[in-house]
Amino acid sequence: MSEALDFDLVAQQAAQAARELLEAANPAPGDFFVVGCSSSEIVGGHIGKDSSLDAAAAVYAGIAPVVKQHGLWLAAQCCEHLNRALIVEKAALPPFTPVVNVLPQPHAGGSWATTCWQKFEHPAAVEALPFGAGAGMDIGGTLIGMHLRPVAVPVRLSLNHIGRAILLCGRSRPKYIGGERAHYQPELR
Numbered sequence: 001m002s003e004a005l006d007f008d009l010v011a012q013q014a015a016q017a018a019r020e021l022l023e024a025a026n027p028a029p030g031d032f033f034v035v036g037c038s039s040s041e042i043v044g045g046h047i048g049k050d051s052s053l054d055a056a057a058a059v060y061a062g063i064a065p066v067v068k069q070h071g072l073w074l075a076a077q078c079c080e081h082l083n084r085a086l087i088v089e090k091a092a093l094p095p096f097t098p099v100v101n102v103l104p105q106p107h108a109g110g111s112w113a114t115t116c117w118q119k120f121e122h123p124a125a126v127e128a129l130p131f132g133a134g135a136g137m138d139i140g141g142t143l144i145g146m147h148l149r150p151v152a153v154p155v156r157l158s159l160n161h162i163g164r165a166i167l168l169c170g171r172s173r174p175k176y177i178g179g180e181r182a183h184y185q186p187e188l189r
Helices: 007-025 053-069 111-119
Strands: 032-037 073-077 086-089 123-126 135-139 152-155 165-172
Touching: 007 053, 007 135, 007 152, 007 165, 032 053, 032 111, 053 073, 053 111, 073 111, 086 111
Parallel strands: 032 073, 032 135
Antiparallel strands: 073 086, 086 123, 135 165, 152 165
């Protein structure tokens, strides 16, 4: 890690990325927006080695208001030490969705999941999202693809980093079925 990072800038980048992705993905209100975030990578460290609650808080400050404005549910992916479980609001889960018993910590779950657990009104941990997420952000190589619906489409934004972490984004779309004679609904792209 080198010089200090401007966490206000990190929050601005996170907000901009969320806005651009949601404009491209156009998920339905009530859908999940999954975010995997290596706070270590944001501050210029190695994923899983330099956890930063300050970086995670900055990302949350940028993303959470944008997600809420779009009527979506934020799902925070934990790190591999918690098998990439997700922290969500209990209210977002359909009845009888199985939850798991874990409390994320900066070095077991990650600073991002820890921050979301602390900021959510009624947090819950789940191993998977019911029906998957409509869109998501991977900040720092956290591998969120397993939490998107089956047909994930990469989305390029005007920025490709948040802080010092690489940013990759994706959205999901319905599967195309049929053959050469099939017709498709353009609005479901």
